[in-house]
Amino acid sequence: MNICKKCNTEFNGNFCPSCGFPIKLKTIDGEYIFDEFKSVFNLEKGIFFTVKNLFLKPGPTVREFMNEDRTKLVKPILFLIICSLLFTLAQQFLNFQSYFMDFQEESIFQKLFEWLSKNYGYSNILMAIPIALWTKIFFRKQNYNYYQIFTILSYFIGISVLIQTIFGIINGTTNLKVVQIGFIIGSIYVAWAIGQFFERPKRWSYFKGFLSYILGAITFLILVVSIGYVTLKIL
Ligand SMILES: [Zn+2]
Secondary structure, three states: OEEOOOOOOEEOOOEOOOOOOEOOOOOOOHHHHHHHHHHHHHHHHHHHHHHHHHHHOHHHHHHHHHHOOOOOOOOHHHHHHHHHHHHHHHHHHHOOOOHHHOOOOOOHHHHHHHHHHHOHHHHHHHHHHHHHHHHHHHOOOOOOOHHHHHHHHHHHHHHHHHHHHHHHHHHHHHOOOOHHHHHHHHHHHHHHHHHHHHOOOHHHHHHHHHHHHHHHHHHHHHHHHHHHHHHHHHO
């Protein structure tokens, strides 16, 4: 009898029947390295596939992920983090101003917004929280729980961040001031994608998608400013 190192089940054979953990670790050899290389390549392929499909038909793409097949797309939060990482890299190389950086005077608010723009990945995850809440409220008749909606938004906000990255790169290389345009187009994309995901009733769902995004973003900003205000009072 073997005992699984992961879940302590007793079993005969090479793999644990309840969790699939192997009795012996594979030796690191050529095959192992090749497998790892393949998985990196697959992730890359998966990213391109995910981006392409989310751009062209966000609603059906994420619906398929939810209801039929979870293997085709890159996992949602990982996707959002990868997109934010690309944004941060582009921003550091080209030094364009991100949306959050518009504060002039030295204050706690400026520090907060500076943190948010420097940690754009986390900012986007944080901003998805209130947007998901408003989306849940506006589409409460459809049977999706909060976490499912958060998942949907991770994909859509990821693409919005990519759009902003593209405009940021244009801004950084040509000096055309287009970062704000990128932000607006990214926001329109998210509203459109939410509407397309929920579909029914057609026109209303786009409008409600738009409201969810705007109210979510406003809620986020109010929370940030409140945190700044409370911190000021305490200090
Ligand atoms: Zn096990």
